[in-house]
Amino acid sequence: MRVGFGRDWVDFVVEGDDDLYVVYLIVDRGDLLYGWTVREFRGSSGERGERVRVYVGLRVESLEFHAFRGSLRIGGVLVDVPEWFEGAKGSHHTMELMRGLEYRLVKSGGVDRELIGRILELFSGASVRVLLVSVSMEEVSVALIRRFGVEVLGSVSVSVGGKGEEDSLDRFRRSFRGALVRVKQWVGLVGPTHIVVVGNHMTLSLVRGLVEEGLGGLGVPIIYFEQGEGGLAGVYEFLRVGGDVLRKLNLDLGQGYVDEVFRRLGLGSGDVAVGVEEVRRALEFGAVDTLLILDETFKELGEVVRGLAGLALRTRANLFIVPVSSEAGERLRGVGGVVALLRFSISS
Template structure:
C-alpha cells in the first residue's frame, strides 16, 4: 500500500493498493459513514429502457459507506453505499452503488476524523510495502549497477567499474581482472543480502557476461539458491534496471517466490504436526486462543477465510497478532498453498511456546 496523500485536517486519505494484504489494510480502516471515491462502472440507460438494459460506462463516483463485502476468490472489496458525488449528467446522486476495489487500484477515503489507530495501520501497511523485495543487478564487461526494488520505488545501492582491460591486454590479464570484478560484485551482493531478506536476486545485462557471473554467484553464494534468476536488459545502466521491471519479469518471479515460500511454510507446518509438536496450531478458534495468549510467532491466513462470513473473527485475530507483534501473511486461496491452507481451516500458526 502506498499513501499518496494524507490530510488529517480534511480527513482525506488517498491510497494505491497492490496486493491482497492491501485489501485487508483498506478493509480495516473503513467505517460506516466514510466516503470512498474511486473509478467504477455504472450502467447508464434511457428512462424508457428495461432495467437490465443500457451501457456500462466507466465513471468516478463517491459513496457514503454502508457495507463492505469481499469476494473470497478474487480478493475484491465491494464497497456499497449511497452516491454522494457523481457527474450531474448521470442523475444518480442519492442512489445506491457498489464500488469494486482490487489490487492495482487507487482509492480515496474521507473520514470525519483520522484516528491514531488508523494512522498506525497506514504506517504499518506502507512500511511493509516499502521493504525492498528484490535486488536487481545489471552488468556487462565494463560496469555493473545494483539496485533494490520495493513495491513502489527503486534505489541504486552500488555502481561498480569492472577494471577489465581492453582487447590489447592478454587473455590471462583479462581473465584475472574479470575474476576480481566478479568477486567484488558477489561480495557486494552478499553484504546487501545479509541486511535485506530479498525474495529474488535478478542478474541481467547485454552479452554473455551475465551468464558467466550468474554461475559464479551461485557457486560463491549457494545460500541464495533458487532466488537467483537470469533476466534481460539491453544496457548495464539504471535504464537497464527499469527495463527489467517493465518486462514484467520481476512481478512474475516475486509471485513464484511467494508461492514457493508459502509451500515451504506449509511443509514445515505439516512436518511439525506429524511429529505432534505443541508449537503449531490450526483452525480459527485454536489460533485465536494462541494469539490472545501472545503465543503466536507467525501466522498464515487464507484469503478465502479473511473474506468470508467469518471476517469479523479473522479481523479480531489479526488485531491480536498486531498487538503481540506476531508476523502474519495472507495467502491467495487460488494457489496450491492456498488450497492446502483452506483444507486446514484457513489459518495455521507457529507458536513461541505451547499453550496446551
C-alpha cells in the first residue's frame, strides 16, 4: 500500500486485499475519509436519478471488512460534497474502497505514524495466500490461509469401497482424481501463492503422484507436510502444528505466541499478563516482551487498545495482532483478546 503522511492525515492507495485489512485496522469511528465514490443524484423534486462519480468527505460511523470476498465498506455521514450536489450533505452514505484510487484519512487527534508503520510492517506479507489441501482416506478438505485469517472452503468425499473387480485402492485413486477437479476450481477462484498438501504418511504416499498429475501444471508451488490427521480434522491440526511451514512462507497467525501464553498460564509462573489493566501495568513497568491483541478487540476497544499498542512500541515491546478467524484468535478471544508475554514477573 502506498502511503503519505501529514500532521493529522494520511493519504493511501489500496493495491490489494491485504491493504483493505490495514485500512480496516487504522480507520476509527469519527474519522474523516475523503475519496471518490458513486452516489445516486436526485433532482430537486426527489425523483430517482442517475448514479454519478463524486469526490466526498465522509464522517465514519461503521466499517464492514469481508476478508475472503476482498471488500471494505465504510459507512457514515457526508460532511463535504460539491456545491452542485444538492441535498447530499448530512445524509448517510457507504463507500466501498476501490483498488488504485487515492484516499485521505483525517484524524482529529493526529496521526500515529509509528503505530501505522508497525501495522503496515505486520501485514507486509499478507498477500501470501496458502491453499491447504488436507487429505484422508474419506475426504479432502480445503482451506484458504491468509495473514488475516483462515476460511474453510469445503470438503469433498472420497471412496475406498471397490466395485466389482475394482479394488479399494483403485477406487480411492479414481475418487481422489475427481476431488482434485474441485480443488483446481478453488485454485482458480482464490489464486493461491502456494499449495500445502497434508495428511498422514500412508495417505501422502498414495496421493503425491496424483497431486502432481492434477495440480502440478498450474504453476503454483506445492509443499507436502506429514501429520497425524487428514480431512477436516487435518485442517485444524495443521493450524496447530504447521507454524514452521507457514513462517517459511512469511505467514504467521500468532499460534506460537498464543501457545506460549497458555503454557505460562498453566505453569502459573507470573510472567504473563491478561486483560487491559494487567497489560497496562506491565507496560508501565517496562516488563512486556510481546503484546498480543485480537484484531476484533483492536477495533472494539479503540483508543484504549491503541494506547496500549503505542506504549508497547515506545518501550520496544513486540506488537502482534492476531486474526479472530484463526485457531489462535479463538483461544485469545477466550481470555479477553489482550495478553502480554513478560520479560519478568511483576506479581506483588
